[in-house]
Amino acid sequence: MNRKIQTDPASTDLRGNPLRFAFYGRTSTTRHQDRVSSQGWQRDMADGLVAGHGQVVVAYFDAGTSRRVPWRQRPQAAQLMAAASSPGSAIDAIVVGEYERAFTGTQFTTLYAWCTRHGIQLWLPETGGPVDLGNRDHRALLSLLATQSQREVLRARHRVLAAMHNQATQQGRYLGGRPPYGYQLVDAGPHPNPADARWGRRLQRLAPDPRTAPHVAWMFRQRLAGHSVASIARHLNERGVPCPSSADPDRNRHRTRGAWTLRTVAVILANPRYTGRQIWNRRASATDGPASTPALSAKVVHPALVTEQAFVAAQQVRAARPASDGQTRQFALAGLIHCGICNRRLDSHWNHGRPTYRCRHGHTSTQRASQPRPKTLYIREDHLVDELTIQLGDEGTDGYAEPELRRPRHKRVAAALRGAGKIIVYDGAGWRLEEIDSS
Template identity: 25%
Template sequence: MKHEFEQVNEKSIALYCRVSTDEQAREGVSLDEQQERLKAYCRAMGWSTEPILFVDDGYSAKNMDRPQLNRLLQAVEKGSISRILVTKLDRLSRRLLDLLKLIDVFQEYDVSFASISESFDTNTPSGRLTLQVLGAVAEFERERIRERVFENMVHAANQGKWLTQSPYGYRLENKELVIYEPEAQIVRDVYDMYLNQGIGYRGIARKLNDAGILSKQKKEWSLRAIKLMLTNPAYKGTLVWNRVDTSKSKRNLKDNSEWVVVDDALPVIIDKKTWERVQHQTNKKQMAPRAQTSPHLLGGLLKCGKCGSGMSIGWSGSKNKRYRVYVCSAHKNKGTCTSKQYRADEVEEWFKEGLQQLLNMIGYQSFPQLIQKATQQNEENVEQKIRTAKNRYKRKVEAYTAGLIELEDLNEEKQRLEKLIEEADQKSSVSQIDISYVEKMVKEKIKNALDAIDILPVPEAKSLIKTIVEKVIIPEEKDIEIVLRID
């Protein structure tokens, strides 16, 4: 329905009407009915001034950004309005704070406000009191509804019920997720490409799109979609609800203490160890995209042994016999480092020899730094898990105090926290590490990197190298240090 509005030029009576599409279908609160009731009220009061209509068709009262409400406020601020009428309070706003804020504006400009259904007028003290009481009661009822909805959602989550659209790799049957194998295999391939092949979000999206594999929405894959897949805890069997605040137009991630987390509630596509390794990888500082696609084997990995700056590629030699060199960027761009330049082909050969030596010497006794690094990372992961579990338990205590969950749910959360702390106290750091697994994983990745250097193009070989190598340092001539990454 389209409405024509008169220009407000002098002090007038404003009639504000609003309806949302679902509201009209459910309750029959039509715009025409509101207008007729307000005009009849004006006639009954003996007001001869022709009222001005402000009509918001299809707008929710939860949002204050409405075209005709904004136009009404502008007219109020210009001093063109003397009185505002609505059929009910919720036509103006369903939120008490917003309602009181609007009435404060009206009073600031000497504009009275009346709701004809609730029979009050802000020109009188009793009208203002009635307004605040009615608004407070309405706000209380909405909060109770929100709490009941939250309680029902928590119960559903604890029962393993999926509350939204199923993620890629699953189908929804009777509100429960079941694995859809054709998509689940794609999920496993994506995790493998990221973790074991060193391919980034963009590269993974490109591979899926080139293969003609569509997303859940039957669209091409984006970087964001790949990242969401790699960080979705549902794939390891964990149901997480209430992560995102949807009460505002911009969706923000809530503090993890507010999340509803239920472990081992869903069918597993990615084992927990692999999922945790991927999370560790996504939280690390990534190599710059330009360095990842560099046609030089150690671009983005090589560091100066004197100042720690990155080493970039350059060229040296005569006009007819030029060759690649790695140069310290601080020396090249600032002159603050005295490091010399190194022939790139020689450095890359030293690197290959160093990788081979590492492969030959890996063992629990002969390679203790490997275990030390893995142990340190494991301790950090355990500490983070305990912090998260404590925050989650604190949130459950608050929920139990508010009557949102049962004592049984609170006790289960407490037992999980106590078990996690007990395991961390009883086991030594080394015993928590699967040493044979770490050794096998490192050997396999080094071997894959060595094979890739001889067979694959440089960008693809570099992708495999960076799954096991964190950085490469040249302290001096023919001396090279390779720092491994243990995920």
């Protein structure tokens, strides 16, 4: 904005008592923005604003931090706030080079209130000096700036997501991230953007990793043969096959490099990239707008490790697990029973034709039992429902409206527990009700 609201000269002419300013600036990325240039022009704006009123005595600049991150969570901004509020602080005012570089949403109002409490002025180029929210024009301008900054964020987000969605679906372009287990990255030629190509940037694509691709193909064959996910994970561990975090530790530093787990195998078996199609945004957010759906390339763009027919069949094996009598198993108290020994939630388990719950204290089917552990706990749902009915005072009629009376008793008991915010704690010797820990 070019318009500047001039404040009362008497309130800003402080040459007799120069102010000590702390400069704050920010840039969103370090890969696509030049920190030195960005910090330079923001600092120039700030120096020009405070000329004649004082000087910048300390500078703080966050590089690679989104404007949506609150000030207290930005490394440099948090240091500035700590320094300005410390006893004997040498900071009288904070100055920024541009509103949009520093604030979005309600961040300015929050910081302004904090500055007021600590007797610190807040200077903006857009107001031509210190901000005064008691000034009607300042309030109107700051409201407009907040809206404009938020709109800029949303517009940029929408454009980037829409472009990436198109690049994945229509071009099949690899858009970054760790390559899935079984693949490695190879060169795919110069970047299609001429400017990026002149800078030497190149595209990448997925290619089978000769070390791990055979294991992926084996997993799908095992799944199509009817083996459980737990069985597949157990055999991989017994054969000493490196799991993803062990096979590619540089890209999986956040993982433990342990053994294969149920989730690891299940994620691989559910990843459509193994059919040769590119996918992006599998875990799309509802806030992504038009690009809120996962993007699957319209054509095969890299070598497949499994055919599309086999991949679809593998998903059906996972989904189709009917009981031998064709009925759907229902567990009314699922998630409501906790182990009094290890504090885990008991697993739902169908046993002798009835719903039961068990706790194996962390043991899973992916590994053979080796270390001693407490005895597995079992408890029947019907026994629990009978005892809970007595303790909760529900004889099947009192306190329920007519539609509720038609619900099975075990469902009424489960609904009562959830409504009261209670869980069942069972230790093998007995059970008790406890409040759900909301912390």
